[in-house]
Amino acid sequence: MQILRSFYNLVRKLDNFLGMTAMAFIILLACANVFMRYVVGRPWGWVEEVTVFTFVWLTMLGASAVVHVEGHCSIDVLVRRFPSKWQRAVSIFGDLVVLVTLVLLIWFGILLTIKGQTKLTPILGIPYSYVDASVPVSCFFMLMYYGRMFWNSLRGEKNTTNLDDESVEPAQ
Template sequence: MSSRSQALLRFLQRLEHVLDAVIQPVVFAGMAALIGVITLQIVSRVFFSAVGWTEEVARFLLVWITFLGATLAFQRGRHIAVTFVVEALPGRLQQLLRVAAVLVVLVFMVALIVIGHRYMQAQSFQKSASLRLSMTYVYAIIPISAAIMAWYALVDLVELIVNGPGTTAGIGSGTAEEPPA
């Protein structure tokens, strides 16, 4: 393809790397906070009287970590996929099916953004039991994570179109660097 297309793709991939670089430490911090809150919960139950808010905070952290972790797994192509049929097809048909799959994912993610936003708004009057925190903040991760995965899918779509039939890109192609094992 043209050099402009390649430049656009490189720009989108750099943005993808930046987003990935932001999400990774957030998930790490969430995991560290979850460990700390659960430790506090155990220690307080054993040695003192239970701290009431720890269970709620742990639950909310787990929800956010799960959704943000799913975006990282999506970006790296770590979600379950059956690809042997597509990989057995000739190049042009393989690219067409990969593009169709990415488009289906994009439609699903846009629907999840809309539904997640509606659900978030519907639950906005509700407060959490011990923290009295608006549940909007808890449910906000649904449209946020769907939007991030939609962005990753969009970058994959551009990559499929720009690089042509020989590309290995697809849903969550894993263009970001993997963390060391």
Template sequence: MKQALDLYCRLLEALCALLMLGMVLLVFGNVVLRYFFQTGWLISEELSRWMFVWMVFLGAVVALREDRHLGTHMLVARLPAWGRQICLLIAQVSMLGISWLLLSGSWSQFLVNQDTNAPVSGLPVSYFYLSGVVFAASAMALIGGALLRSSADLLFGKRVVNQH
């Protein structure tokens, strides 16, 4: 399972790099065209915005997998080990619930916007909201697995919560 998750995250990292490259090429190319040739690509702004949103959501999955999101440890670090584990469980259950809200909302927007096209590119706007679906589903799988491990650790007496 770990190998599959590692492969998935490497794929997401590669997609993020490609999206970043695409954004740089679109925006820089548009700047050059406007400055030197007094013209530009109409599609540049729209596509670069879509690429940015997708890159952020895909990168957030990788950050979640690597436990790289911001955290506040000032209070939690002062708790005993069992208190840190309880706080971790509360945080994981909360994140799972919030991810569910994001998934259901993004899926609703995906369905609502299937017949709506973007003004310049003509792409279905639903593809924009699909990024939230991909993130939320991936996050729920990652958080769910972490929640199961944390629950088992608490039940069986393992002390695995780091003190930062």
């Protein structure tokens, strides 16, 4: 169990680090290009391409971070009117649908990444597979987070998420 916790914490830290790095990279690159355009008078043509690709990664990593902190929205007006047994059953069913969807997104994201190796970007000639890889990678992170929430839900435990603690679950 400790190995799983350690792996989970590693994935969580990697997810956060990659997201923060992508955001900082976009900001620095945009500022550098503004400098090149208005001060030097020679803007870099490739910046838009790299910024868009980094933004795709940032969006996907941001989605996984939202899943980690349980920030996704849900409309449960109808479900709340059900008896508690039914509420739990609907919740479990919904969680299973999300888990299956994430597995499918990982599978088809891998296929998309493989097919993207032959398609190149117009300016830099980078394979699109580097961008397409954001789908399976971030969905894997989401699967880890959602799988943990689902497991805790099945066990009847409340999910508690703290963004900056070292271990998400208390060590035993």
